[in-house]
Amino acid sequence: MGDKAHAHPGAAGRAATADHPASVRNVVLVGHSGSGKTTLVEALALTAGAVGRAGRVEDGTTLSDHDAIEHRQQRSVQLSLVPVEWGGYKINLLDTPGHADFVGELRAGLRAADAALFVVSAAESPQTMAGATRMVWEECAAVGMPRAIVVTHLEAARADFAEMTRTCARVFGGEDPDAVLPLYLPLHGPQGADGHAPVTGLVGLLSQRLYDYARGERAESAPGAERLPAIEEARNRLIEGIIAESEDETLMDRYLSGAELDFTTLVEDLERAVARGVFHPVLAAAPAPPGARQGLGTVELLELVTGGFPSPLERAAPAVRTPGGTARTVGACDPDGPLVAEVVKTASDPYVGRISLVRVFSGTLRPDATVHVSGHGLEDHAHADRALHESDERIGALSAPFGKRQRTLTRCVAGDLACVAKLRRAETGDTLSAQDDPLLMAAWDMPDPLLPLAVRAHGKADEDKLSQGLARLVAEDPTMRLEQNQDTRQLVLWCLGEAHADVALERLRSRYGVRVDVVAHQVSLRETFAGRSAGRGRHVKQSGGHGQFAICAIEVEPLPGGSGIEFVDKVVGGAVPRQFVPSVEKGVRAQAARGVAAGYPLTDVRVTLLDGKAHAVDSSDAAFQTAGALALREAAAAATIHLLEPVAEVRVLVGDDYVGAVMSDLSGRRGRVVGTEQAPGGRTLVRAEVPEIEIGRYAVDLRSLSHGTARFGRGYARHEPMPAQVGARLREQARSTP
Incomplete structure (x- = not known):
């Protein structure tokens, strides 16, 4: 792992390739906005030799050269793939947006990955970590996905690695905080004039060696005697944590009897525990300073990924069936098996056209082959607004993204990821299989979009392109839903939040040349x-x-x-x-x-x-x-004519600390709380009936009210009489609207 010998990096300017699933590692980076995920990806690419010292690829762009939308949003809004090589392994780094509105991109990354790096800032508050990040951690735990934690922003004035490690153990460790422990301790340099001592290296707890990055590349040395007591205390706790999760029951007896456990045994047991998803090491990382070749902690992190994270061979085979519903068994990640691949992301390029990011779970994907595309439809609740579709399509060029360039691939073996150009009918979530053996993977869980955005074409020219532009948006992003409301005659694009809606409108304008006006959303009275x-x-x-x-x-x-x-x-x-x-x-x-x-x-x-x-x-x-x-x-x-308004059944899953605030807020929306029940993880499920006219912006308001820790769902209950004063206000608004 991080205490192994220095691995040989890949060469810059060359596409990372994989010949067998055993040499692939698919890793998704998860974390709150501003935690430093994209910066960490760039630092890992630099250390792996995938980019030059200036952080640039051969065309002069950088990995962080985002599209115009991301520049305006000043944050990542889409999943990005950066493949690098390290020590003979291909590592697919999947960088996900941290904003809750783009959780669909996060779910795509989780679907494509076999392990997760949770990136937390040393300057973050515990409340930030305990929000959406903790919920994603629990989702990974539910499926047994291996996880590690990377602490960034150690240069911040109030950064405290030890305190952040304890916070991670409390938030992520749950009932077993000793399963979340650091592998390294930060090594601080001389104190500056401001009283802050910068982190210049790391101390390996298992190897008891110093790794100094002060000169821009890792240098190894033995620690001085003054450091040994602090190392020994943290080392013993780490060893006990590893032994507690070990499958070798003799280790604990040997340790308690005072026997010295050799370094190789400890590292092998640590790697097995990490790969099984029962032990979660904490590491530290920082970007390389200008002109440096390696960022702090990046070598250790790459060695953790290659040594401790599982290969795709260790991931359970996907549940598949024929389009007719017959269950099929597919071997785990066999390059020679039947083709089963999934479109995890769809994007549009102004020059290339539609580009599909595909994860191959079985078989081998090759250019110019004809594949069968199967898409979920009305029989799947999560895709109830999408048409069931079947088609045969010819695979275009296969490529690996790097910055704004695409590097050509000759094939994509089981366990690997690749971009496929010009799949005209394939949508995000669709399955690619052999033309003569069509298969369909089980649908992945996506959140329901619950923020309505009513739109209409800005002008006559936009009317002709509006339906096609919206259809493309929904095909690319399964967290958007398009509704043509027959009662109100409104065209409604359902989104996850305001930032999600802003990106949708910007994509309509910039990608598809469609201008729209946003109008007030109406409920079906x-x-x-x-x-x-x-x-x-x-x-x-x-x-x-x-x-x-x-x-x-x-x-x-x-x-x-x-x-x-x-x-x-x-x-x-x-x-x-x-x-x-x-x-x-x-x-x-x-x-x-x-x-x-x-x-x-x-x-x-x-x-x-x-x-x-x-x-x-x-x-x-x-x-x-x-x-x-x-x-x-x-x-x-x-x-006397009564106005009837639709009433929704609302289910809010919220942390116990916010239950009172949520119930009070629902009452203020003319809601009736009909029951509560305890849920795992210190949460409560609140059930209420609320008029739909009062919850148009509830997706945004609830996130603010609960600091991002609550989720809610809604469903139609019935229509019931509207209070006279509310009805009078609506009639007045209708009369005053031109």
């Missing part, structure tokens, strides 16, 4: 009768030739919620001929759909046809439709 009422519709006209004659009398009464429109025929004596009764019903239903008071659809009423008159010559289907509509409008004019 309804109207109903408060009590019984009667109406008479008279449609009599004579204008030469055949005239129009139809008269009908109806009674309207309210029904329980969810009943819809019920039409009853009680005409006797043929006052309305049999052939025209359906015409009256058609006219009533058409008027109900248009509304009778504020323009919202009428529902939950029974309309009874009681009487009417017809003319032998002038009565017609159209005349009785008009009479039915007039009768309903007259009945409404004589009655």
